[in-house]
Amino acid sequence: MISNGLLKKLIKTTGVVMVAGMLLAEPMALANDMAKADSVKQLYTESINHMRTGNYDMALDCLNRAIKLDPSKVALYGQRGTIYLNQQRFDEAIGDFTKAIELAPDHAQTYGLRAIAYGNKGETIDAMRDLTKAIDLEPNNPVFYYRRGVTFEMLQGDDYALKDYDKAISLKQDDSTYYYSRCMLLIRKRKHDQAMEDINAALNLVPDNMKYLATRAFLYTQVRDGENAIKDYETVVKANPQDFASLDNLGVLYTDKKDYVKAKEYFDRSLTVNDRHPEVYNGQGYVEFLQGNHEAAIELYKKALECNVEFSDAYYNLAQSYAALKDTANELESYKKFLVYAAYNDYDRVAQAQKRVEELGGFGQD
Numbered sequence: 001m002i003s004n005g006l007l008k009k010l011i012k013t014t015g016v017v018m019v020a021g022m023l024l025a026e027p028m029a030l031a032n033d034m035a036k037a038d039s040v041k042q043l044y045t046e047s048i049n050h051m052r053t054g055n056y057d058m059a060l061d062c063l064n065r066a067i068k069l070d071p072s073k074v075a076l077y078g079q080r081g082t083i084y085l086n087q088q089r090f091d092e093a094i095g096d097f098t099k100a101i102e103l104a105p106d107h108a109q110t111y112g113l114r115a116i117a118y119g120n121k122g123e124t125i126d127a128m129r130d131l132t133k134a135i136d137l138e139p140n141n142p143v144f145y146y147r148r149g150v151t152f153e154m155l156q157g158d159d160y161a162l163k164d165y166d167k168a169i170s171l172k173q174d175d176s177t178y179y180y181s182r183c184m185l186l187i188r189k190r191k192h193d194q195a196m197e198d199i200n201a202a203l204n205l206v207p208d209n210m211k212y213l214a215t216r217a218f219l220y221t222q223v224r225d226g227e228n229a230i231k232d233y234e235t236v237v238k239a240n241p242q243d244f245a246s247l248d249n250l251g252v253l254y255t256d257k258k259d260y261v262k263a264k265e266y267f268d269r270s271l272t273v274n275d276r277h278p279e280v281y282n283g284q285g286y287v288e289f290l291q292g293n294h295e296a297a298i299e300l301y302k303k304a305l306e307c308n309v310e311f312s313d314a315y316y317n318l319a320q321s322y323a324a325l326k327d328t329a330n331e332l333e334s335y336k337k338f339l340v341y342a343a344y345n346d347y348d349r350v351a352q353a354q355k356r357v358e359e360l361g362g363f364g365q366d
Contacts, residue, residue: 036069036070037070039066039069040066040069040070040073040076043062043063043065043066043069044062044063044066044073044075044076044079046058046059046062047059047060047062047063047066047079048079050062051079051083056083056086056087059079059083060080060083063076063079063080063083064080067080072103074100074103074104074107077096077097077099077100077103078096078097078100078107078109078110078113080096081093081094081095081096081097081100081110081113081114081117082113084096084117085113085116085117088120090117090118090120090121091121093113093114093117094114094117094118094121097110097111097113097114097117098114101114106137107137108133108134108135108137108138108141108144109134111130111131111133111134111137112130112131112134112143112144112147114130115127115128115130115131115134115147115151116147118130119147119150119151119154124151124154124155125155127151128148128151128152128155131144131147131148131151132148135148140171141171142167142168142169142171142172142175142178143168145164145165145167145168145171146164146165146168146175146177146178146181148164149161149162149163149164149165149168149181149182150181152164153185158185158188158189161185162182162185162186165178165181165182165185166182169182174205175205176201176202176203176205176206176209176212177202179198179199179201179202179205180198180199180202180211180212180215182198183195183198183199183202183215184215186198187215187218187219187222192219192222192223193223195219196216196219196223199212199215199216199219200216203216208239210235210236210239210240210243213232213235213236214232214233214236214243214245214246216232217229217230217231217232217233217236217246217249218249220232221249221253226253226256226257229249229253230250230253230254233246233249233250233253234250237250237269241269241273242273243273244270244271244273244274244277244280245270247266247267247269247270247273248266248267248270248277248279248280248283250262250263250266251263251264251265251266251267251270251280251283251284251287252283254266255283255286255287255290258290260287260290260291263283263287264284264287267280267283267284267287276307277307278303278304278305278307278308278311278314279304279313280304281300281301281303281304281307281314282300282301282304282311282313282314282317284300285297285298285299285300285301285303285304285314285317285321286317288300289317289320289321289324294321294324294325295325297317297321298318298321298322301314301317301318301321302314302318305318310341311341312338312341312342312343312346315334315335315337315338315341316334316335316338316342316349316353318330318334319331319332319334319335319338319353319356322334323356328360331356331360332357332360332362335353335356335357335360335362336357336362338353339353339354339357
């Protein structure tokens, strides 16, 4: 039987041991937490290094292990979501960005990244919602306004897009992309003078960008400045001899100048790059037509139609060549085909074709 004194002594001794154990457990737990935090930090750093070298699989492995150790770290989900975004694994990217937003709902960049993933999936409404939230959180970030402008264009909200491009440019005036995007929107709205200002601003920032230069050349054609259009297009094809669209446009511009030798030279060069380009055959045919070579023109227009059976320009030009040869049957057939495929806004030529078909008694015939 244990005496009362011994029992008290045991309780006292055991209590000391228990307290000592508790005091020892706290620094051990803290040490474990610190070790885990160090491991997470190390894995996160390694993932960044792997990303920089393009080794996404290894980066993902590091992040997966880090998240397993500490699933509460926002940066881990943001980093993994970014990798998924680069790999075009958009659903997984959205999942990780959503988790990051749940953990840190006031981080604007995460909404911006998730918007990119939504946009790539064609879910433009969700992208718009995220970009608007990002702007609410960071109202002075031009990237968010620019991306929302692009999204508005996808939704055919051109006026809203224009306002966002305006805001992006007001916040950051040295990004040529912003000017170029606004320029293209203004071209679509047929505001060519304003578009010219924007493309010049873009070129002032990046003078050797041939895409910008080709766009300015196009704008020169819209304001009837053929000489400057030729200069810009010739600079473009000198830098990129494979740019068949610019070669074709030079052919058209020299045709307008009645320099048929130069026109043919550029059309021929364009065909060496792309021999299935109907506009080029059509251009060549028109050069022959203007020189009175109607049979040659007809053959070239037919080549254009072999490339694209719905190419309305070729049908219209074909009708004119048949008219010059007084071949009314083929003229009528060509005009009727033109009316089938003509663009809805090709008002003048449609009216002329309808008048000629009526004169030839073609309406009502099979």
